[in-house]
Amino acid sequence: MAGVLDSVNQRTQMVGKNRLELLLFRLRGRQIYGINVFKVKEVLQCPKLFSIPSSLPVVRGVAYTRGATIPIIDLAMAIGMPAIPQEDLATSFVIITEYNRKTQGFLVSGVEGIVNMNWEDILPPPKGAGRDVYLTAVTKIDDKLIEVIDVEKVLSEVAPLKEDVGEDILSRNASRIQGHLPVLVVDDSSVARRQIERCLKAIGMDVVTHNDGKQALDYLGEITADGSKATDHHSMMISDVEMPEMDGYTLVARCKENPLISELFIMLHTSLSGVFNKAMVQKVGADDFMAKFSPDELAERVMDIIDEK
Template sequence: MDNFQQEVEERTNLTSSNRFELLLFRLGTPPDEEHTELYGINVFKLREIVPMPKLTKAAGMVSPLMGMANIRGEIIPVIDLPAIIGCVPKTGLNIVLVTEYARSTQAFAVESVDDIVRLEWSQVMAAEAGVSSRNITSIARLNNDKKDNPLALVLDVEQILYDIIPANRTAHLNSENKRTFTLKPGSVAIVAEDSKVARSMLEQGLKMMQVPFETHITGLEAWNKINKLAQEARAEGKPVADKIAFVLTDLEMPEMDGFTLTLNIKRDEFLKNIPVIIHSSLSGSANEDHVRKVGADAYVAKFDIDELETAIQQVLAVRAAAVA
């Protein structure tokens, strides 16, 4: 189960071709059902997989928090993932997935781990129209065989952790400081984010900064909108900055990830000067290094609106100086 931690550089390079690795696992069966669904989480969110450790339950701790575990000298909260999704594990909670999310570490208890698969983001569909659960962000098609195409439900980790500890995700939104920017009239920020709770956080923050924006749930949707605005700018004989103030994108998204979206922008002569800010829960030096390699102008870990405000201020100042 430690094999997934190897070849980190190779996995990072997958992002240059709009690909990623998905860990597949099972949580048990929903009430009154016999089959077990296959669930997935991006390998980049995982630090390690370990057998269920001994837990210490603090006073007042209630489900879905199971207790605290000492894993390699670090005290980590363990979360009952089947309880959140509404499944009953037949063989118990046997495995713990230790995850790194937005500079925090937590562990999710699951029934079993199946496999790690390499997929293209084009095999991943946004789940908003087809899955009712608020905790599922997308659906992954595990192969391209129309007759036999197993699916995996990709978890919305942002939503799950927000529901468990909502106060930690909204503290910076209560600031009374007014954040304003001088943008060209008519220009907007293009936002790409597939998580509902993350979109809500970004929308609140941008409204507080008085930044006009348009949101999209996939990188491909955002890319199509960027191209449309670029065509309008060309037809009007204007620079693209008159239409797009900056792009704010997540990394993990159906159809096209944030790495590929950034590469597409920076490789296009007409678009390359658009500031791109990556806003992601995929923290860690490997991801931040790759953000720089694809040409992004800034990287901000979720969810710190103050840091996002600073990043926006900096990239806009750099662009203003470049055209002055």
Template sequence: MDNDYRLMNMIDEKARLAGSNKMELLLFSLGSTEVFGINVFKVREVCETLPITRTPNMPAGVEGIISLRGSILPVIDLACCLRMDNDQPKTKLIITEFSSHTQAFLVEDVDRIVRVDWEQVKSPQSIGQSQSAMITALTELAEGKLVSILDVEQILAEVIGESDVPEMENLRSDHPHPVFFADDSNMARKKITEVLDRLHLPHQSATNGREAWEKLKTIASRAEQEHRDIKEIVSLILVDAEMPEMDGYVLTRHIKEDPRFKGIPVVMHSSLSSVANKKLGQQVGVDAYVGKFHPEDLAGMVTSMLPA
């Protein structure tokens, strides 16, 4: 009963955020003056550093393993992954769950949770800063500090390795079925592109929700002007849940409220695979949900959602 009650409270709290274009960030430090953040949706808990057992042949960036409530978890040193050499003691573990993995991130210290508007979350390029493979976005706190939001999926992939995209059966060539997808992660866009290319499906993409919505509105206007069925230009839309400037929940709501996109399925493709997140997607009209970085699952979902 207590677990069910906590789950319902979590769903209600996240429901208040979904559709509001807001997110909550857990702020932490890695031994420098920089402030880093991770979406609270990916955080299971924060605890003091536990005894870490070093084991042979660990990948670079993995400090060792810990035992937490009967589970053995890898401990990833974020400072090492970001090539930040310092001797500051690391006092906290951030236990995270995403992309079907549970792991502990070793950090110097944890600060607090802040709520920010996705509109205030920008890609590094949009504010004139060079793109780091490990930094997916930046935002500014009320006191003027910049927060670097880590692409933890990219970090996890570099530590444990990327899954290969298998050979896939080509879809019928007489039905091109164009796909539009939006994701702010470089690695996620790469994997989606590989899957769609293997399926021989034409595709367009965007790097955040606002860019996606502007491109989709342009597609809809072009279809009207050319008196074409919009499904000839986009037959399926894939959206990430977490994106700068406009998240996937708000983007989906815009799509579903625009009659020009009627009948075009929207699939949420996200590393946030909890019951709560799936329920939030349903509330804004998502037609299906598929976890990130599982190429065969993504291919199966895409092919099942496309028209015959």
């Protein structure tokens, strides 16, 4: 799959323009799925896999690539489909990704290529789909439905993250947060929203959540319609980057253009690589950036930000 990924510099040109690139792939059958190219480090023909004693069945083994050992997760199996057969591994592919500060590979049956899209064309899953579906969004390309998988939900089940704030942080910061306005949290992943909300409530913060940038911007417009400022209602906003309809970069840019919202402190909190995001954060005018997900680091950073106000 040489050349399937564009350069980082080319992809950063889309920042603030509400655009993304999706890597399209198949699991079992004809359905096409998508993943944001920014989370993809490499696409490989499935390398030789070595078994891991006592590992979950969904982890098909580890691969040695570019001097590193990487766990390979059968993505079909992880979302409740039959596993890719052993005899099909030689013709399958592995998508090497970076999420939440960790690198892992996802085993897929085929890779279709990359499409450049507008986030406005990426829609939330149908409301009737239920709470436990492994999707964060859907879109249509050439009359074909593309399903964007909630990889954070997959990883939370395969390799759960620590979600509780450490007792030492809670004990030495018990009185720092009292009396502050709620934090606005924006994330399309139900798993991520739960993790952030649990972290912030542990340190005594009230939380208001929204599922995507458009929802959040509409909400901020409503609470400031009387001429009040966003800072009269919220102490800060923590937003994901990847979201249907309006991404986090565009949300920040729109907020900073509005004099009633522009003073609100905005932290981008994302599973995308921090290496890619430093320049992007500056470009759209966000106040801070943090890679997901460390409850201790997030708690400390939120308390430091509020202390400085």
